[in-house]
Amino acid sequence: MGKAIYDGIYRELRERIVRGDYPPQSFLPSETELCSEYGCSRMTVRKAISMLANEGMVASIKGRGVRVIRPKTDQNQAEKAFYVNELTSFTESARAIGAKPSARLFLLDHVVCSPELSLQTGFAEGEDLTRVNLVRSLDGVAMAVDRHHFLTRIVPNIDEHVATSSLFRYCEENLGLNITVSNREVSVEPPTPEDKELLGITEPIYLAVMRSRTYDSDGEQFEYVVSKYLPNWFHFFDSATRTPLP
Amino acid sequence: MGKAIYDGIYRELRERIVRGDYPPQSFLPSETELCSEYGCSRMTVRKAISMLANEGMVASIKGRGVRVIRPKTDQNQAEKAFYVNELTSFTESARAIGAKPSARLFLLDHVVCSPELSLQTGFAEGEDLTRVNLVRSLDGVAMAVDRHHFLTRIVPNIDEHVATSSLFRYCEENLGLNITVSNREVSVEPPTPEDKELLGITEPIYLAVMRSRTYDSDGEQFEYVVSKYLPNWFHFFDSATRTPLP
DNA sequence: CAGTGGTCTAGACCACAGC
DNA sequence: CTGTGGTCTAGACCACTGC
Missing domain, CATH: 3.40.1410.10 (Chorismate lyase-like)
Known part of the structure; x- marks a missing residue:
């Protein structure tokens, strides 16, 4: 289970958000940057981001970036x-x-x-x-x-x-x-x-x-x-x- | 609004399922067939299918196909x-x-x-x-x-x-x-x-x-x-x- | 074995935001 | 203008299914 590249990226981004590395209202690194960071294609990064978006952790904004919308209240x-x-x-x-x-x-x-x-x-x-x-x-x-x-x-x-x-x-x-x-x-x-x-x-x-x-x-x-x-x-x-x- | 190709495919497949053209438990045409039918790439077809899967209309089964799981009871x-x-x-x-x-x-x-x-x-x-x-x-x-x-x-x-x-x-x-x-x-x-x-x-x-x-x-x-x-x-x-x- | 969906690449063009 | 995400292509290899 979960040996896919996108799955690793998804988990890592998710943990960074939960940990507070990417606080609410901040933006994730751009898709291009994440591609370099993980050495993979853009589609793979986008798959990870779409998983985060599906659970309401982030929202993609065209022309600006991917914003963290998870509320800080835990x-x-x-x-x-x-x-x-x-x-x-x-x-x-x-x-x-x-x-x-x-x-x-x-x-x-x-x-x-x-x-x-x-x-x-x-x-x-x-x-x-x-x-x-x-x-x-x-x-x-x-x-x-x-x-x-x-x-x-x-x-x-x-x-x-x-x-x-x-x-x-x-x-x-x-x-x-x-x-x-x-x-x-x-x-x-x-x-x-x-x-x-x-x-x-x-x-x-x-x-x-x-x-x-x-x-x-x-x-x-x-x-x-x-x-x-x-x-x-x-x-x-x-x-x-x-x-x-x- | 929905001018994307995948969106049109999504809507059409969805309507066929609701209409009963693809009854519950049956399989959709394969991704390759849908590519030919709509004259687009596989990724575009897959995007449409993933939207259907997200709302619980279909389930993709590796090696077999995409099965309609929407219950017939309306x-x-x-x-x-x-x-x-x-x-x-x-x-x-x-x-x-x-x-x-x-x-x-x-x-x-x-x-x-x-x-x-x-x-x-x-x-x-x-x-x-x-x-x-x-x-x-x-x-x-x-x-x-x-x-x-x-x-x-x-x-x-x-x-x-x-x-x-x-x-x-x-x-x-x-x-x-x-x-x-x-x-x-x-x-x-x-x-x-x-x-x-x-x-x-x-x-x-x-x-x-x-x-x-x-x-x-x-x-x-x-x-x-x-x-x-x-x-x-x-x-x-x-x-x-x-x-x-x- | 051939056909299927799952994953992934390396490009491309577009619309949009901000400067 | 540059950089962003949104869409899309045309390939590729894999794991799995059923025959």
């Missing part, structure tokens, strides 16, 4: 917030904030994809799906409910141990799946009676809901998951770029 | 949901779902950016900021509260008419600002007493909160806005790509 590091937008596992995210993750399996079975389920999940009708429903906890406190549908054909033999300890690693390592892309929708919804029971909610409250479709490196969808978070645990980051219309 | 078009993730104006989004938008201005003043405000908003200390607070309504029903901070130096002379009718257009047309990028964080929070009063909430409830920093084409931040939505009006889409780590 207040996030101090906070104990759980960020759900990284395409990483629950376990990784939990450890990043120093909390002990755990999971309780409350449903593990198979269903055949019905027409309605097909519309909802995106899987083809008639496919065999493995349902894995979990309550996620941090330091013993319930914070989310995950209801997964896996395409059994691609992710077979999920047992209780895999489901509660390492779903993500199982997909990546044991099955050799490369998770490449994920389409997600976020909304805010009241809990169902089951949600309330699972999360130990008594009062009326709302949950942050994320519905995801995950695809492997073949571009085939292998997972549909609805995650419902208690509000205080949900943080989602996004960087959008405006594309001028005709 | 259930969204039928729904009357308000999607907040497009970098467009409230008015545009409202009209897209056939609702009549309106806004009530309840605060319009100036403040000098304090150290605390600087951390929160991302503006430099001492800058003059214009505060514009609005209640947004659809068909006469309150659905969101927007609390803007504009950098007065870049967005001067905001009056009541501009604030309630065309903030977005004012920035883009009258001031010639090109909004290029926006960094946003989504969370779910309980309303303040003021929020409750403005939105007419009596029962305990939660709001979907989006905090955005918006930058112009010079890469300078000119806006910080906290938007709080009633839950049923909030929908947010995202497409994430997994970047392999070292």
Whole structure:
């Protein structure tokens, strides 16, 4: 992974920005200068810069240069917030904030994809799906409910141990799946009676809901998951770029 | 605006996918074929494909081709949901779902950016900021509260008419600002007493909160806005790509 | 094996910003 | 005017896929 030249340039520029070598509002060295510095062609440098631009770290300004727009406030590091937008596992995210993750399996079975389920999940009708429903906890406190549908054909033999300890690693390592892309929708919804029971909610409250479709490196969808978070645990980051219309 | 070759290819491929000419799970013509079809170089074709990949429409698979992964379910078009993730104006989004938008201005003043405000908003200390607070309504029903901070130096002379009718257009047309990028964080929070009063909430409830920093084409931040939505009006889409780590 | 996408080079011309 | 980023070409080699 990441042996490409542009990837090294991307990482180095990124670290310099985070470290403060290139403070906010300053300009990166010009593309020509970076070409000399790294001894590569302009396209390679531009690829690295476009990756930085895609995550909202810099903005290219025609005729002037590439400006750092990352805000200096790194207040996030101090906070104990759980960020759900990284395409990483629950376990990784939990450890990043120093909390002990755990999971309780409350449903593990198979269903055949019905027409309605097909519309909802995106899987083809008639496919065999493995349902894995979990309550996620941090330091013993319930914070989310995950209801997964896996395409059994691609992710077979999920047992209780895999489901509660390492779903993500199982997909990546044991099955050799490369998770490449994920389409997600976020909304805010009241809990169902089951949600309330699972999360130990008594009062009326709302949950942050994320519905995801995950695809492997073949571009085939292998997972549909609805995650419902208690509000205080949900943080989602996004960087959008405006594309001028005709 | 979109006079580039890659932009035309992007639009055409996108429309073919949406129309169903390239159904989900099928492959686009190979890059070489697209080069012949459009009479351009491979890099130009690849740029168009990467734009499609960035919005989760296709996934490139090395050695095989570019696969369409857009789900066939277009259930969204039928729904009357308000999607907040497009970098467009409230008015545009409202009209897209056939609702009549309106806004009530309840605060319009100036403040000098304090150290605390600087951390929160991302503006430099001492800058003059214009505060514009609005209640947004659809068909006469309150659905969101927007609390803007504009950098007065870049967005001067905001009056009541501009604030309630065309903030977005004012920035883009009258001031010639090109909004290029926006960094946003989504969370779910309980309303303040003021929020409750403005939105007419009596029962305990939660709001979907989006905090955005918006930058112009010079890469300078000119806006910080906290938007709080009633839950049923909030929908947010995202497409994430997994970047392999070292 | 041939075809695919992933990476990279070494040029080129353009539009735009600032002097 | 020079320097910048935006676009584009015409090649090249590689790793990977499927046959």
